[in-house]
Amino acid sequence: xxxxxxxxxxxxxxxxxxxxxxxxxxxxxxxxxxxxxxxxxxxxxxxxxxxxxxxxxxxxxxxxxxxxxxxxxxxxxxxxxxxxxxxxxxxxxxxxxxxxxxxxxxxxxxxxxxxxxxxxxxxxxxxxxxxxxxxxxxxxxxxxxxxxxxxxxxxxxxxxx
Numbered sequence: 001x002x003x004x005x006x007x008x009x010x011x012x013x014x015x016x017x018x019x020x021x022x023x024x025x026x027x028x029x030x031x032x033x034x035x036x037x038x039x040x041x042x043x044x045x046x047x048x049x050x051x052x053x054x055x056x057x058x059x060x061x062x063x064x065x066x067x068x069x070x071x072x073x074x075x076x077x078x079x080x081x082x083x084x085x086x087x088x089x090x091x092x093x094x095x096x097x098x099x100x101x102x103x104x105x106x107x108x109x110x111x112x113x114x115x116x117x118x119x120x121x122x123x124x125x126x127x128x129x130x131x132x133x134x135x136x137x138x139x140x141x142x143x144x145x146x147x148x149x150x151x152x153x154x155x156x157x158x159x160x161x
Contacts, residue, residue, distance in 0.1 A: 017061065020069040023110040025123060027076040030091050031157045033112040034077060040070045073111060082155035088133040090122045095151040106156060
């Protein structure tokens, strides 16, 4: 019999299932980021408990994959506060003027980032350009000198008293 007519199994024709990729670099988080991770883990654990694996054993696999990702993020989380010197950095709100428009950006961890809500990851090019800036500084961005003017900086998380 020709090899072309042989059938090994149904599984060999399925797309491979990969783990969710972890962002490169440190896993810096704000207090809100730690809470976000805990909330996601709790929700996934509830969803896993509610899944009927007897009826469909594969139904739990995506939930387990997501749970592995979030548990890894919790295990590697590095709670980080804003810089002490008042400069822009991780864990700060930075009010900037760009292109004639004022925006208040939050520099946060990868899992907390939401660019549409002006929450940018510390690894994003705009965040890297702002790192170390102080109020009143004009910063080059996208090859243009003075593209960003820093108006104010404030910490996201205040240190515990």
